[in-house]
Amino acid sequence: MEASAQTVSIDSQSAGLLEKLRHDFGDRILAEQATCGGMPTVWVDRQQLVALLRTLRDETNPRFEMLFDITAIDERLRVHREDQPDSEFTVVYHLMSFSGNCDFRIKVPLMDADLNIPSIIGLWPAANWYERETWDMFGINFDGHPNLYRIVLPPTWKGHALRKEHPARATEMEPFSLEDEAAEYEQQALLFKPEEWGMKRESDNSEFMFLNLGPNHPSVHGAFRIAVQLDGEILVDAVPDIGYHHRGAEKMGERQSWHTYIPYTDRIDYLGGVMNNLPYVMAVEKMAGIQVPERVKTIRVMLVEMFRICSHLLFYGTFAQDVGQLSPIFYMFVERERIFNIIESICGARMHPGWFRIGGVAQDLPEGWDVRVKELLDFIPPRIDEYDKMVMENGILKRRTQGVGCYNTQQAFDWGVTGAGLRATGLEWDFRKDRPYSGYENFEFDVPIAVNGDCYDRCAIRVEEMRQSLRIIKQCVDNMPSGDYKADHPLTTPPRKEKTMQDIETLINHFLSVSWGPVIPPNEVTMAIEGTKGINSYYLVSDGNTTSYRTRIRTPSFAHLQMIPEISRGFMVADLIAIIASIDFVMADVDR
């Protein structure tokens, strides 16, 4: 491959940080791995893990406030492992610093015979679900975890799905059947047992009611269950139960080619459409070393912002609906319809276009696209102003949502909250502003923030974000660069066809790229974007093959749902609904 991945040199801030760690930990750091993207990656033994994480959280400069992700890699079949310690399973911790605007990756090697690692719930409560998921998927045992149960897969599942030996296709398994007995067994397994979660059935003066909210409930936005412990109508505690929407998206990443995985990403945050393609294709492009033309970047930004508006409109409408206002959602679907019409004329599909490609987009913009987008830009703003009067200024809605479900910035860090939920606490931090990608540095827009961190503020921020998105789209229309819609690079998929019939080399390359798919050079990269619901990131591991070796999708909603019990204790059932509505999640984004 002519364009092998450039391992971007680490910036000076991270270099200083690594220097301090080398000094503090000495040879207890097993290795430093260079990855593309420049994220410092350090291997450490599991005995040192907690100490290292605590140092990074409390002492280093910059401090890493947020545990962004925990996941694992089954390394047993991986070929390219230069400068990495020997391991059969690797647990990967991804920390994020908002004060220093940087990331840090820590890897812990484990052997199949002894898959134990200390739990870090004591450091970050957000680790709870991430550790459960890692146990669920890889069978890695987190010592000290209070509820190491299955989270994404059903409680009756056998095996650990992201291990390489676990089958990925239905054809590799016995045909599915569900006998009555088995169905009964599965149903019994879903029964909520308060004792498992350390809940009491009664207090000194009252008996609690355990209400099973979901998995099929009008306000849980998909298949999602919360078992709530009620004292009258006051919520004492809650246990969110996810996994009903799990479709093995990460497992599919290991069997689809780099190119054919793109449509699967659309369905992760199914309201985000091509927004999901973006971090994925950017990650692959990074590893492949593709620089996309300016026109591609601008087209991508325009479509992504359209989807942001669509998603926020749906949020806005359902938010109003969940506090009992029936009409706004219907008005908002009118704008969504207009936007989808434009998206359809550009991409050919509406909600899930799967339109971004490695190295570009599928097609150039159609003739006359700008006329329709300009019409849209005139159509939407007065309507959003009207919704302000209808929804945001409504007294009943204010009383229902202000002061409900509050959290502060520190809590947001502890629980891994990103996106509008984080900005509602007063932190001005937007990926598009602070770490511009895909040409966002060229756009003028503001990052709205609020101070109270309650349901109302989370909604108000999204409303303002729609206005900012319109500003960005306007700039896209006014300044759309000319040029190509696809990068001129051998790994661009599908490749440019002009030269295929001119010489045999290009023909062969084209043939292989289309039939097998592109071969991406071995590397690792994390690419994150400001998604519709928070930070959406793809952590891809390439082993120099036509498919990804490991695809990790870190979605914002997963972390946000975990926080529900924390912010809803002591409120009423009706408030819980408002809190759930204000989080803005879709279950596909949680369960993947």
Add this chain to the structure above:
Amino acid sequence: MSLEIGSPLTIGLILLVVIGTAAMLITVERRLLGFWQERLGPNRVGWFGSLQVVADMIKIFTKEDWIPPFADKFSFVIAPGIIMSAVLLSFAVIPFAPDIGVIDSNIGVLFVLAMASLGAYSVMLGGLSSDNKYALLGSLRAAAQMVSYEVFMGISLLGVVALTGSFNMREIVEAQTDGWYIIPQFIGFVIFLIAGVAESHRLPFDIPEAEQEICAGYHTEYSGMKFGMFFVAEYIGLVLISSLITVLFFGGWLGPSFLPPIIWFFVKASAFIGFFILMRAAVPRPRYDQLMSYGWLFLLPLSLVNLLVTGVIILSTQ
């Protein structure tokens, strides 16, 4: 047989019209909501969807009428019957026109209030007998809400009663010949309007059946015609509240003589029905405790002051 107060023909016609209107409201409400919400609403069955009500009726009559095995059968079955009869009985004292009505009762207003109280039992029984947690929450909310709002509803009417000097609805209408009570009793009207919505538990006060919170509340477990009875009773309740507002505050059948009295009554009542539907389209739902404190801390004192002031004015003008 002739059309006079209490004749079988009149009673039959009133029953038919009331139930017919309630059934039609299912379609009318959906069409109106559609109109106000920038969408079409049901427009496929019949001319502009006018036969939708027939389709809905066929559906609801032929659906499986299932009684959950864990429910308390007796109360589960009678609960929808109670509310249906309570709201229908209330129409007995409504004076539709000078010569149209079921009875001419001296305790008309009290009778309506008594029937409204019976309706609360239906909702409570339905929720409790279902043995479902959502239904339980719904009926708890319903009990608290309906019992509280009955209080303000009663007090808000007393101003009108005091002005007329009678509980008889016909006399109340006739007393408004010189001017509708909406003017002297505006506060009473507003409180009655709010309490009326709360009594018929429609949005924004549909807290006992708040879909987004507790599924369908007290009627979660109901299906088929039993659900249909709750559903239709809600619409009859809507017609009832609109009729009461018309009678008590807007002069009932009174109006310029180019239209017959009964038409005036229908016009006024329909306007309020439309208003209630519009309210459903426009207003969000307060929280249960907010509704209660609003009632006890704001509406109750206000209605008492209204009664007091009315009394003082009556005494001072005599």
